[in-house]
Every structure is written in structure tokens, then in C-alpha cells.
Amino acid sequence: MLLEVENLRVRYGNVEALHGINLQVQQGEIVTLLGANGAGKTTTLHAISGLLRPASGEIRFESRPIHQLPAHHLVGMGIAQAPEGRRIFGALTVRENLNLGAFTRQDTAKVAETLRWIYELFPILAQRREQLAGTLSGGEQQMLAIGRALMANPRVLLLDEPSLGLAPLLVKAIFQTLWEINEAGVTIVLVEQNARAALKLAHRGYVMEVGRIVLEDRAEALLANPEIRNAYLGGGA
Numbered sequence: 584m585l586l587e588v589e590n591l592r593v594r595y596g597n598v599e600a601l602h603g604i605n606l607q608v609q610q611g612e613i614v615t616l617l618g619a620n621g622a623g624k625t626t627t628l629h630a631i632s633g634l635l636r637p638a639s640g641e642i643r644f645e646s647r648p649i650h651q652l653p654a655h656h657l658v659g660m661g662i663a664q665a666p667e668g669r670r671i672f673g674a675l676t677v678r679e680n681l682n683l684g685a686f687t688r689q690d691t692a693k694v695a696e697t698l699r700w701i702y703e704l705f706p707i708l709a710q711r712r713e714q715l716a717g718t719l720s721g722g723e724q725q726m727l728a729i730g731r732a733l734m735a736n737p738r739v740l741l742l743d744e745p746s747l748g749l750a751p752l753l754v755k756a757i758f759q760t761l762w763e764i765n766e767a768g769v770t771i772v773l774v775e776q777n778a779r780a781a782l783k784l785a786h787r788g789y790v791m792e793v794g795r796i797v798l799e800d801r802a803e804a805l806l807a808n809p810e811i812r813n814a815y816l817g818g819g820a
Contacts (some may be wrong), residue, residue: 584646585610585770586631586662586739591640591650593623593630600626602794603640608713608739608772613765615773615781615802618791624774624820625667626740631772632664633657645738659687661738665745667774673717677708681717682725684734692733698757700767701730719788722753729760739770744778758784778815782806790815 586608593601603624608614629635629765631642631813642650643682649657650773663684681701681809685694702709705726711719716727725745732740745761758780765771775781782788783803790798798805805811 585644586772587643589641589642589643591630591642592638593635594638598613599638600794601630601637604794604796606768606789606793606799607795608749610738610770611765611768612760613771613773613785613786615775615778615785615788616620616791617775617781617788617805617811621793622791623794624791625743626794628664628774632662632741652770655687658737660733661736662741663732663735663737663739664741665732666745667743667747671716671719671722671724671727671731671749674716675716676713677719677727678712678801680731681708681712681734683686684731685736685792691693693736697734697736700807701733702819704733704761704763704812705730722749725744725749725757728761729757733764737769739772740764741772743774744776745773746775746780752807754780767813778807778811810816 584607588604588606590603590605592599601814615803616627620660630637633652636648642646644801645768681698688694707723708726708730745757757819762773773785782805785802788802788805789796
């Protein structure tokens with residue numbers, strides 16, 4: 584198993600945000616976390632990426648416990664996150680933002696190779712590489728956030744709301760690119776409000792409610808589940 588979360592509890596002060604969740608991600612999978620705002624999805628990602636320290640429980644990467652390690656160590660091990668809200672550096676150029684994503688890597692030839700791949704995935708970033716990131720459109724900034732995470736050469740890519748605020752055509756393009764990234768061998772853990780798009784892309788999904796996982800299944804089974812359709816897919820087919 585590539586990534587395992589076991590009996591994970593996370594607290595913000597006295598408030599427990601995650602109540603002992605368990606999840607597993609196999610090499611090559613796309614796994615999506617579904618749930619309403621406040622369900623604990625982002626907290627789960629932050630715990631996996633080392634931005635939050637668990638109160639108890641374990642997170643293991645290739646059977647090695649990682650929940651006590653600092654975030655930059657985890658990036659070096661192969662876990663990278665594209666955060667909600669993009670968090671790009673607006674006063675830096677596109678290329679400078681991407682270079683920051685490779686801060687743990689020493690092999691300049693391989694970094695250059697990754698950069699070429701990102702420009703193939705997102706040709707608009709190649710066109711705008713000398714442009715200040717703050718002047719990009721929302722969709723271009725999202726592409727940059729994903730590209731910056733990929734510059735770390737991750738084995739697991741954690742994505743938090745990649746379609747947030749984007750027009751439907753752009754959402755389709757971003758999700759197509761996520762499929763290509765996964766086909767290239769990158770395992771993906773996806774938090775996404777657009778449950779239909781997430782389940783069409785993912786292999787498996789976990790449904791979260793107030794800090795607990797209440798359902799886990801193959802993506803096609805969740806898409807067909809009447810309760811999931813009513814709660815997250817607008818009741819439609």
C-alpha cells in the first residue's frame with residue numbers, strides 16, 4: 584500500500600476535526616474525498632502533507648510512519664500538495680513559481696525535464712512563463728498551482744478543490760489533464776466539490792461527514808448510489 588491513514592484524529596485547539604478516520608491509497612490510483620464544507624476533507628489533506636500534526640493515529644507512506652515529519656521532508660519523499668485557493672506567488676513570474684516547486688531537487692537535468700513536461704501539459708504556462716503570476720486568469724493560476732506541485736516530482740499529488748471558481752469548459756480541461764498526470768504514474772488524492780466530475784475521474788471515493796468517513800466504494804458504485812446522488816449530485820443521473 585502506498586499511503587495509509589489509520590485511526591487519524593486531528594484537533595484545532597479543543598475541537599476535534601477528525602474522529603479516527605481510516606483510508607488507503609494504492610500506487611497509481613485516483614482517490615477522491617467527498618463531503619460538504621466542514622466535513623474534514625482539507626484537514627485530512629493537511630495532515631497527510633505534514634501541515635497539521637495529528638493528535639493520534641498514524642499516516643504511513645510505503646509502510647513508513649510519516650505523521651511526525653515536517654512538511655518539507657514529505658515533499659522530498661514524494662508527497663506534494665496543490666492547495667485550495669492556489670496560493671501562487673503573484674509578484675513572481677510563472678517560471679519562478681514553478682522553480683520554487685523544485686526546491687527539494689538537486690538534479691538540474693531532471694528538473695528541466697519535469698519543466699518541459701509541465702509545459703506540455705499546460706501549454707499556456709509556456710506562453711506566459713515570463714509573465715507575473717498575479718496577472719494570470721483563475722484557470723491559468725490553477726494550472727500553475729498544479730504545475731508547481733508537479734515540479735517536486737511527487738509520487739502522490741494532493742489536490743484541494745482544483746475546479747473551484749472555474750468555468751465548466753476549464754474544469755473539463757483541468758480534469759482531462761489530471762487524467763494524463765495519473766496516466767504518467769502519479770497517484771492522486773483529490774478533494775473536490777464537483778462530486779460528479781471527481782467520481783468520473785477517480786477509481787475510488789470516500790464520503791466524509793463531520794470528521795468521519797461514512798462510506799467508501801468504487802467511484803462508479805458511488806455515482807450510482809441514490810443517497811450519494813441526492814446528497815452530492817443534485818439527484819440527477
